[in-house]
Amino acid sequence: MSKKAFYVTTPIYYVNAEPHIGHAYTTVIADFLARWHRLAGYDSYFLTGTDEHGEKIAQAAKAAGEEPQAFVDRVSTRFKEAWKRLCIEYDDFIRTTEPRHKKIVQEILQKVYDAGDIYYGEYEGYYCVGCERFLTDKELVDGCCPDHGTPPEKRKEGNYFFRMEKYREWLIDYINSHPDFIRPEGYRNEVLSILSEPIGDLSISRPRERVPWGIPIPWDEKHVTYVWFDALINYVSAVGYPDGEKYQRYWDSVWHLIGKDIIKPHAIFWPTMLKAAGMPIYKHLNVGGFLMGPDGRKMSKTLGNVVDPFDLSEKYGADVVRYYLLSDVPYGQDASVGETHLVARYNADLANDLGNLLSRTITMIEKFCGGEIPAPKAKGSPDDELIALAESLPDKLETMVNRMQLNAAIREIWRFIGRANKYIDETMPWSLAKDSSQKERLDTVLYNLAEALRVAAVHISPIMPNTPAKIFEQLGIDDASLSSWESVKKWGGLPAGLKVSRKEIIFPRIDEKAKEKAKAEQETKAKAKEEKQAEAKEEAANIISIEDFAKVELRIAEVLEAEKVKGADKLLKLQVKIGDERRQIVAGIAKYYSPEELVGKKIVVVANLKPAKLRGELSQGMLLAASNEEGLSLITVDRDIESGARVK
């Protein structure tokens, strides 16, 4: 019987930044899934890669003073190196600047164009370069991109458009009739809610003179392909769409893995593009949550809470980092990660549960059986429970992995390891050894423990690819068939008579106190260094000339009226008097001030700012306020002075 196919992908990562823990997290999950499916008898295929076109990359190359191609070649290699360090074994690494990819992007574009689903038009909107897409008014928070916190640029240009709206109803039906198409469920609902209103058509090109770094539109060389239309196609170009053997073999089974930041392109752009191109839709979109710093805040260099998976793997080994990421974070949810958490999990699960099971078992076989795994002879009462648990694992894991309940699946494996440790306490081999009439029972108990370790080693192999060999070595196993999936479905595959040998402890306990102290010292040093650098940077950036300062016209304004802006939680609309002039100012202070308490206040405003529209409301100036993490305080005057007075 031919094997079932399984195809898993990660997002292709932008090469404007170095690989970090978020990329590592998604890629480790994909690697786990690829390895698990291979183990369970699937023909498994794993694709990752890098996203190398678009404005963001061109800007990063320029900032690095490099030609775009040289820049993307260099950073793309950084990703490959990073994956090696985490023992990621992808089958293919696609780069969007490769000819094999560009060719397919052009073919698909042409196909959709020929089918009449691409047209030319003028577009005006707010573009966020960080997201590489136009944001809708609804998405903006206080006029800024919710993910990047920066105001998008207003742009008007001639673009080609993909008739995405045309497929909205179809997509709603598709999602409704395929309940596990997008998962976990919360994200599916989020997508359905976006689709409950018109989504419009998608601008899929950029004028080449503005963004030269892209794939030319095949029928109009003056335009290049929009980076998302280009990037999404990697999932099929890499496997040789349309005729390639791999495309035929794997495409129908594909699971995409993404983070929640890129749900819209994957759940809306991509299926509608596939539909328009007459291609089958992918099988599952699996959406992961965000990893936060150990303090629960978004990781950032300035907060000093960045967790580097590559430093951690240097310190603890790739297997430990992989185990930690896979076992500690419930898939789909946001979670804090950090070294202290990692050490706690390591000590509890790896040093205590798994490490102790191995060292206790090897010690007892050496001590009581001359170092040879005995043959089982006399069954006893707790055996059945241990064996039943082992034999039920493969099915349970299959169900859980299929539902992306990865940390729960790992917990099941650890429940079994815990059961084996308890089995030692219940059977007390050291007591059995004292009574020669119990020799047969002792042999059985020790056999079962060795078999339990073999079963555990096989199950953890997709999580920790280097650890099973260490366990097998100590158990004296060198027969590869004993690490197969089939061999763990039925208890008793381990042959008796193997020679065990004690080696180094696989997961020595980490002394947390010493570790914490060392870490704290390191952190203090790193922080001091960062602060110094930041200060120097700020100084360099902040020095302005008196002429520069004189350009800013600061004036006293009296608040006459204030009210909330409808539909914007954070905004207040103020009517202020600046001398004889009356103006409207919209400010993001609703969280800190009620409209009533503002009326009558004399505040400081920037009076010569270009007017802007926030949520459709005109704002003719900006008020000054001091803020920190706790709150915000308006700058006022401490003696009465008439409105309009200049602040110098």
Ligand code: ME8
């Ligand atoms: O979006 N926690 O690339 P990207 C968890 N090129 N996962 C995180 C994370 C975090 N803090 N930060 C990033 C792109 N990720 C596009 C994709 S695909 C056709 C094109 C992970 O380099 C997560 O998987 O910004 C997220 O979706 C991905 O990195 C974004 O990577």
